[in-house]
Amino acid sequence: NAGVTQTPKFRILKIGQSMTLQCTQDMNHNYMYWYRQDPGMGLKLIYYSVGAGITDKGEVPNGYNVSRSTTEDFPLRLELAAPSQTSVYFCASSSVNGQETQYFGPGTRLLVL
Amino acid sequence: GQSLEQPSEVTAVEGAIVQINCTYQTSGFYGLSWYQQHDGGAPTFLSYNALDGLEETGRFSSFLSRSDSYGYLLLQELQMKDSASYFCAIYGQNFVFGPGTRLSVLP
Numbered sequence: 305n306a307g308v309t310q311t312p313k314f315r316i317l318k319i320g321q322s323m324t325l326q327c328t329q330d331m332n333h334n335y336m337y338w339y340r341q342d343p344g345m346g347l348k349l350i351y352y353s354v355g356a357g358i359t360d361k362g363e364v365p366n367g368y369n370v371s372r373s374t375t376e377d378f379p380l381r382l383e384l385a386a387p388s389q390t391s392v393y394f395c396a397s398s399s400v401n402g403q404e405t406q407y408f409g410p411g412t413r414l415l416v417l
Numbered sequence: 418g419q420s421l422e423q424p425s426e427v428t429a430v431e432g433a434i435v436q437i438n439c440t441y442q443t444s445g446f447y448g449l450s451w452y453q454q455h456d457g458g459a460p461t462f463l464s465y466n467a468l469d470g471l472e473e474t475g476r477f478s479s480f481l482s483r484s485d486s487y488g489y490l491l492l493q494e495l496q497m498k499d500s501a502s503y504f505c506a507i508y509g510q511n512f513v514f515g516p517g518t519r520l521s522v523l524p
């Protein structure tokens with residue numbers, strides 16, 4: 305099992321550009337999450353999903369959108385990139401029977417200039 | 418809302434025991450988790466307390482006291498590879514992470 309994979313690893317965007325951060329898990333987990341982590345800080349929940357077709361906002365959803373058409377994939381969309389979105393983005397997943405244990409992807413480092 | 422507090426930094430020597438505290442404010446939650454994150458890496462799960470008391474996993478132990486709104490992570494027989502950031506997280510409707518504690522292990 306590859307676990308949770310994320311692409312790209314690193315990206316530079318110009319202000320106003322858009323992009324999609326990809327996240328895929330092969331553990332058949334129902335729950336998936338998107339976090340952002342600013343330097344020296346903890347993780348902030350952006351969006352989460354409890355299953356295909358169901359998504360909900362986390363603590364910091366503004367400026368982002370998500371979709372969950374399959375169990376495996378949970379892409380995060382930035383429509384109009386702003387410098388405040390410069391961060392490291394982590395995707396995570398957990399199972400119904402072990403919701404307290406999250407498995408994280410390697411992260412995507414995003415720089416908005 | 419929910420919030421967690423942790424010390425920003427802790428330093429200890431190899432072979433020692435260190436305790437990382439976590440205090441929280443929340444109206445309700447299922448349990449308290451701990452994650453380790455090395456520089457440039459992803460968080461990895463360490464421990465989870467659903468009930469009050471001590472949970473032991475090898476060199477790591479975690480404790481929760483709901484009446485005191487307090488928990489801690491105890492690391493024994495410290496090794497250089499334990500130098501990392503440690504995050505507590507409340508598991509309720511969703512997850513809320515603390516700001517993290519950077520542990521430096523000195524030789």
